[in-house]
Amino acid sequence: MSPRLVTFVVFLLNGAVFGTWASRVPALAGQVGADEGVLGLALLGASAGLAFTAPVAARICAVYGSRGVLIASTLLCSLLLPVLALSQSPLQMGLSLVALGASVAAMDVSMNIAAVTVVRDLRRPLMPQFHAGFSVGGLIGSLGSAAAAQAQWTPMRHFLVAALIGLIVTAIVAKSIPGGVGERHRQEATERASVLKSPVLWLLAAVALCSAIAEGATADWSALFMVRERGMGDAAAAYAYAGFSVTMALARWFGEPVQRKLGPHRLLAAGGGLAATGLALTVLVPVPAAGYAGFGLAGLGLAFSFPVVMDLAGEAGKRADGSGGERELGLVTTIAYTGFLAGPPIVGGLAHVSSLVLSLGFVALVTALIIPATWLAKRATRQPAGV
Template sequence: MSPRLATFIVFLVNGGVFGTWAARVPALAEQVGAEVGSLGLALLGASVGLAVTAPLAARICAVHGSRGVLIASSLLSPLLLPVLALSQSSLQLGLTLVALGASIAAMDVSMNIAAVVVVRDLRRPLMPQFHAGFSFGGLIGSLGSAAAAQAHWTPMRHFLLAALVGALVVAVIAKKVPGGVGERHREEVTERTSVLKSPVLWLLASIALCSAIAEGAAADWSALFMVRERGMGDAAGAYAYAGFSIAMALARWFGEPIQRKLGPHRLLATGGGLAAAGLALAVLVPFPVAGYLGFGLAGLGLAYSFPVVMDLASETGKRADGSGGERELGLVTTIAYTGFLAGPPIVGGLAHLSSLVLSLGFVALVAALIIPATLLARRAARRPASV
């Protein structure tokens, strides 16, 4: 097994864990007797764990290397699923989700560092393909959850099987997972300038933020939009997000030749424009087919934002020996998580004050902001070279 394949499988496992627990939220809510309000607070626990842990994990990876963090978090994440199934109250569910979110954040940061190592070793733009692994993993996890729910499996029975499979897969690939820097860079890492002072990095983080807001909005509101605004049934409405997810996964899988042809900045700007156009199509043309097509186009457009931004962010912290970029990845990941956290409530609040049409129209404008942010990031990246 090559390091490239091992890294791809880690992305697959991460997506699988996320898709597994997220798709069983209705069963968990019933188990703990949570109402909508208390369930929302409990689910906030995962986002809190993600946002708090990402920069800490990046710092640990920078000083001690990413391989140990990746293996530990990759084993812990699936093993926390049965603990989640033990929850008997909204508070217990929320606290366990904090731990699961923290583990997923550590895994997310360290696996992106591993992906950067592979990309630099092979000198190929493979980051979108690695993130396709996460998308396919989420799809596998959600399909497994659907099958478990249809078979009337309890969350505990389902999560025990998922934890066993996930832990065994990680144990098999652990020796081939690549790692980042180690102790030899401790002094250099400590003395480096703060990542918060990098204009390029903040612009890249803003692209990730806009993309995360749009992606989170599509995930949480596309089905409801098709049902309430386009008169579709619940099952038919769910196909809107399915189309979004499949389009995103396929676009990422075939992303390498596209990135080679367009280059990272042009790919980001084109994707932002496509996502904005797709969301605008969905909300402005009052026919169901336009909704499905629009959300599919949004999935295509947003597919490259996060992986390409991660690739570019790692380059801003690259050292002379070819290592580096850990803290930069941590900052971008943290800001992106705030987008996933803030996006759905913003859309819900705007929809409450107006309508889903206007709120998703606002999301289209947010996606369009990827274009100027990308142009500014490219200009800022070139500026030191012209001095």
């Protein structure tokens, strides 16, 4: 198997793991007897595991290479699914999600490093296609969860089957996973100055943060917005996020020619403007059609934010021999996870004191900040990075 195909499969597997457990949250909540408030606290475990592990995983990848970290974390992601299914209390569920979130974070960082390696070797802007694999994997995982629920499988039975499939896929691709560094690179990585001193990385992280806030808010609140503010039924409202997801996946898969034509910075700025326009259309035009169109535009505009930022962050840490970028990716990924964690509560809090219209309007303004952050990152790239 080619490194490109193997990396795509790993992204797909990462998305499938997320789609599998996230879609069975109602069944898990019933199993542990958690109401909405307690369940929300338990679910924070996954976000905590993600945020705290990403920078650690990046440092390990910088010293020892991404390949071993990616194989180990991929195996752990599969093995921890049945552990999650063993939960009998909200506390056990939360602790299991901390472990699963940590494994997903290590997998996320190392697979992005592997993707950067492939992009450098092939000299093609393929990062959005790899992230499209995550979207496809999430769809596969959620469809599998729907089928398992329809068949009345318990979470344990479902997660055991999913874990077995994950282990088999990992065994097939492990030998061909790209990555790894030599002893000289280990010495360079340990002596390299802190990435925290790089203004380019902080600006790229700001782009990822704004994008993550918008994406997380759309995922959690789009359906409720269509129900409460636009009078749609639950089933019809679900198509708002479906449209967001479909436009994002299609843009990532078929967007390579656009990225080649515009370049990364213009693509980021244009995408941020399109996403902000879509969200503004959703909240300013009080008809359901505008809501569906707006969320679709938001998915289209945000499609390139995270993958292109990953590409640029890897490039910022590139060494003379073509390696490097591990800790730069870790920093940006960690801050992006903060956005995914913070976005939904921000919208909920603002909606509580005002309305969903005003809170999603605020998200549109945050999304528009992608434009100046990208412009400043482009300017800073021309100057010494200071790392």
